[in-house]
Amino acid sequence: MKILVAISNVPDTTTKIQFSDNDTKFNTAGVTFVINPYDEWYALVRALEIKEAGKAEKVTIIHVGLADSEATIRKGLALGADDAVRVDAEGPDAFFVAEQVANYAKTNGYDLIMAGKETINYNGSSVGALIAGIIDLPFVSLATKLDIEGNKAIIEHEVDGGAQVVECELPLVLSAAKGMAEQRIPNMRGIMAARTKPLSVVAAIGGAPLTSIKSFTLSAGRTTCKMLTEDNLDELVNLLHTEAKVI
Amino acid sequence: MSVLVYTEINKGRVKKASLECVNYAKKIAELTGTTVTAVVNNADLAQLEELGKAGANKILSIKNEKLNTDSIYITAAVEQAANAENSKTIIFAFDITGKSVAPRLSAKLKAGLVAGAVDYPVVNGNTLEVKKNVFSGKATAVYTIHTDVKVISLLPNSFPVVFGANAANVVDFSVDLGAVQSKIVVKELKTNSDGGMVPLPEAELVVSAGRGLKGPEHWGIIEDLAKSLNATTACSRPVADMHWRPHHEHVGQTGVAIRPNLYIAVGISGAIQHLAGVNGSKTIVVINNDKEAPFFKSADYGIIGDAFTIVPKLTEAVKKFKANQN
Ligand SMILES: Cc1cc2nc3c(=O)[nH]c(=O)nc-3n(C[C@H](O)[C@H](O)[C@H](O)COP(=O)(O)OP(=O)(O)OC[C@H]3O[C@@H](n4cnc5c(N)ncnc54)[C@H](O)[C@@H]3O)c2cc1C
Numbered sequence A: 001m002k003i004l005v006a007i008s009n010v011p012d013t014t015t016k017i018q019f020s021d022n023d024t025k026f027n028t029a030g031v032t033f034v035i036n037p038y039d040e041w042y043a044l045v046r047a048l049e050i051k052e053a054g055k056a057e058k059v060t061i062i063h064v065g066l067a068d069s070e071a072t073i074r075k076g077l078a079l080g081a082d083d084a085v086r087v088d089a090e091g092p093d094a095f096f097v098a099e100q101v102a103n104y105a106k107t108n109g110y111d112l113i114m115a116g117k118e119t120i121n122y123n124g125s126s127v128g129a130l131i132a133g134i135i136d137l138p139f140v141s142l143a144t145k146l147d148i149e150g151n152k153a154i155i156e157h158e159v160d161g162g163a164q165v166v167e168c169e170l171p172l173v174l175s176a177a178k179g180m181a182e183q184r185i186p187n188m189r190g191i192m193a194a195r196t197k198p199l200s201v202v203a204a205i206g207g208a209p210l211t212s213i214k215s216f217t218l219s220a221g222r223t224t225c226k227m228l229t230e231d232n233l234d235e236l237v238n239l240l241h242t243e244a245k246v247i
Numbered sequence B: 001m002s003v004l005v006y007t008e009i010n011k012g013r014v015k016k017a018s019l020e021c022v023n024y025a026k027k028i029a030e031l032t033g034t035t036v037t038a039v040v041n042n043a044d045l046a047q048l049e050e051l052g053k054a055g056a057n058k059i060l061s062i063k064n065e066k067l068n069t070d071s072i073y074i075t076a077a078v079e080q081a082a083n084a085e086n087s088k089t090i091i092f093a094f095d096i097t098g099k100s101v102a103p104r105l106s107a108k109l110k111a112g113l114v115a116g117a118v119d120y121p122v123v124n125g126n127t128l129e130v131k132k133n134v135f136s137g138k139a140t141a142v143y144t145i146h147t148d149v150k151v152i153s154l155l156p157n158s159f160p161v162v163f164g165a166n167a168a169n170v171v172d173f174s175v176d177l178g179a180v181q182s183k184i185v186v187k188e189l190k191t192n193s194d195g196g197m198v199p200l201p202e203a204e205l206v207v208s209a210g211r212g213l214k215g216p217e218h219w220g221i222i223e224d225l226a227k228s229l230n231a232t233t234a235c236s237r238p239v240a241d242m243h244w245r246p247h248h249e250h251v252g253q254t255g256v257a258i259r260p261n262l263y264i265a266v267g268i269s270g271a272i273q274h275l276a277g278v279n280g281s282k283t284i285v286v287i288n289n290d291k292e293a294p295f296f297k298s299a300d301y302g303i304i305g306d307a308f309t310i311v312p313k314l315t316e317a318v319k320k321f322k323a324n325q326n
């Protein structure tokens, strides 16, 4: 059993967002990039736990991006992934990314493909289901628990108003949400080992992206906060009714 | 050529997010000079009527239990509907179903997808330009969809639902699922004990509390305030991590992203990862005893003081207001 974990390289959650080139590009100057939290804390860590429990032989991480994302990929290796692949292409179009991951997974015979619930930069929540659609595999979204028994996955996942436990034969694709695992910090040995673990770079396949970003706009922040005191809460309720018109 | 919109029934009603999608599809149909066809499974007469009033000109009414088991079946059904209607634009809600089905369909049709649209598209020749939130709400981006067939999912609560007097032409639609093989076997369904509250992603009013509440035993005042407003309760991440509240209440970057009309944050500091999931709210009220709490910078109304005295007083003020309204 081999697991492929798709990881995305995203600006640290505290980043102040800025754009350049006439608001057509994200300005990366001075930005610290990290593995997308869902991919790292939930998908990758759970994949590693499954391997440590002797239920998988290998955990590979795959990333679609340019060379500057290799530090992020190395962090995934430091956490314990066996090897990594970088598909050498830029492009936030989700279909393009999914096509690369799908192609690699199919050619190299992975049994379980794990994505995160969503990236915290493009917030698409799409790549996992796209991969499943492209290879025509079962897809389980928003997995919060995962176990492997033989060639079956037992998964708990979020559904409208609750959760569902499902069983599915491998191969399959899932997206990981909170609950799958606890965050891990790479140790010194892991960091040392990561330096020599295989990181292969492959060329992208496919044609022109189906979508592209034309421009960005920063969301307007809230400008003024009206302060009230605990003695005029009637006034607050009144403002919510007459001014904000929300109650 | 009609704009196709996938809609769902939940707890005996057309989902609010689905009605928003029908409204949205109607606007696109107006922009592109065509009509709206809604697809729905297991709808009764009243529900079909409601879809018509929201703007569907035609409804493909499906009766097929399989559609409730695996999104792979819904994908096939919508694909067949799109073929039957020769639809070039397909709309979903950006909810749990839409997040599985829209991308899967997009992959099958090689149709460009924008997931989580927040505004009406701009038609530009054969392309559509669609705005969506990026960087967890800190910015928006305009995406251009270049393909002939386009898939858009709409972020819930982006628009209020508007009804007209329109009645839809309802057609029974039978889908052929013979070639679709689901491998997913449902073993167990666990329903959240939400005490009859509107689910968080759909809630228009939300009362949320954080570590400032000091312990799960103090949540009674939060629940009372929520009840007085008919709001849904939520919490910050540490609160869910410490099991003071169930995980499905956790909002923020790594939890649920919500955009209610009103978000009341009690004893929450306003960390950037928390804000990422709530800053799309129309109005934010912050109650915190630290005047330096960062949340005040992202609030519309603020009260500095002790939650344990303010919240019960606020509940009383709400009750008084409601009583006067009746
Ligand atoms: C990658 C990443 C992702 C994260 N994702 C999320 C997420 O999705 N959601 C999330 O919430 N957090 C998230 N966090 C955690 C986030 O950074 C904060 O730690 C968290 O939001 C703090 O929760 P809190 O406001 O409840 O607690 P605190 O920060 O401890 O704040 C408690 C507040 O209560 C106030 N207070 C105390 N007593 C009272 C009183 N009696 N009356 C009134 N006010 C009082 C205090 O002044 C303080 O402001 C994430 C962190 C990281 C690194």
Ligand SMILES: Nc1ncnc2c1ncn2[C@@H]1O[C@H](COP(=O)(O)O)[C@@H](O)[C@H]1O
Binding pocket: A005, A006, A007, A008, A009, A036, A038, A039, A062, A063, A064, A065, A094, A097, A114, A115, A116, A117, A118, A119, A122, A123, A124, A125, A126, A127, A128
């Ligand atoms: N460039 C990328 N390379 C590899 N995996 C990615 C990339 N972008 C997104 N993913 C995966 O797809 C998931 C969902 O991404 P998104 O659809 O963009 O929200 C992420 O959590 C990752 O697991």
